[in-house]
Amino acid sequence: MIEVQDIHMSFGDNKVLKGISGTFKPGLTNLIIGGSGSGKTTLLKCMIGLHKPDSGRVSYDGRDFLNMNFEERIEIRKEIGMLFQGSALFDSMTVEENIMFPLNMFTDQSNSEKRERANFCLERVDLVGKNKLYPAELSGGMKKRVGIARAIAMNPKYLFCDEPNSGLDPRTSIVIDELIKEITEEYNTTTIVVTHDMNSVMGIGDYIIFLYEGKKFWEGSNKDISKTDIKELNDFVFASRFMKAAKDKF
Incomplete structure (x- = not known):
């Protein structure tokens, strides 16, 4: 299990993350979604130690990652698998x-x-x-x-995937999604996927955090997402599906 608590992150005067909290559980495909500039990739980088947040806590099964020394962090990183956006x-x-x-x-x-x-x-x-x-x-x-x-x-105990379907056709995207979910369930991995692909959200989103302008606006499962009345989330869902349909058509 990975927990993030009240994560704040700024670049100069630009506040990118504004108090993000969430719990990512093993055996589930945990998704971080949001539009460009919402802070989702910055949050992922804070979780794996590529960015040091201004404040907040990141813990791996109760181990305080941000306050570890270099050698202690190496031991955590041995337990992390990372699928990068461009492979x-x-x-x-x-x-x-x-x-x-x-x-x-x-x-x-x-x-x-x-x-x-x-x-x-x-x-x-x-x-x-x-x-x-x-x-x-x-x-x-x-x-x-x-x-x-x-x-x-x-x-790994923890698997991070940054936009795993970027640049892939719809059929291959489904194959990759299903593979990620199978591995997560088979090895009881705590898997975090950063994505803006609504097909992934609806297909494998066991637990989802939606970020908007650096804040967590919603959390729930793919079964809950269609029932929300949050305008920002509905706008994101509609825009994502429209852009996906247009891309597939052309």
Whole structure:
């Protein structure tokens, strides 16, 4: 479980986060949604230590992340898997080498053990036999799946996904969503997904936080979101669906 309590974050005079709180539970796909500039990516970066908020608390199963020293934070980071928006694969490394990268950094496993783990992760994302390919040889959807395989290589307790469907067609987006949800439930992972894709929201949103102008305007599940009378959330839902439909059409 990850808890954020009263997170404030500013860049100069620009107040990006204004007292965000929320509880992200294991075994659920926890979504942070909102329009551009709402603060969702900044919140994610505060949660994983890429930004230090002005005030507030981030705790991992009761461990106060923000007040840890460097060595203590490394131990938490070993438990975190990260799927970046652009997959962020190393172009000069093969698929297998990309997946083994965190294992090389954080474990003392033998090469055979690391290859075995890489093969397991490739099988889990349905990419058996793609070990020796390079990122340039992969489709967008395959790159995302390799990114997921790398993110789960360390068998993380916490999985962060930043816009996992960015740049993907609707069918591939559904595949990635379903894969994230399956892994979350299978390993009881605390998964946080930053997205503006309403298909993802309605498909896998067990717990959702909606941010608007740096504040938490709503929280609930995908079953609740259509029942809200909050104008800002309804405007976001309508605009997101309209833009998605227009994109798919053209």
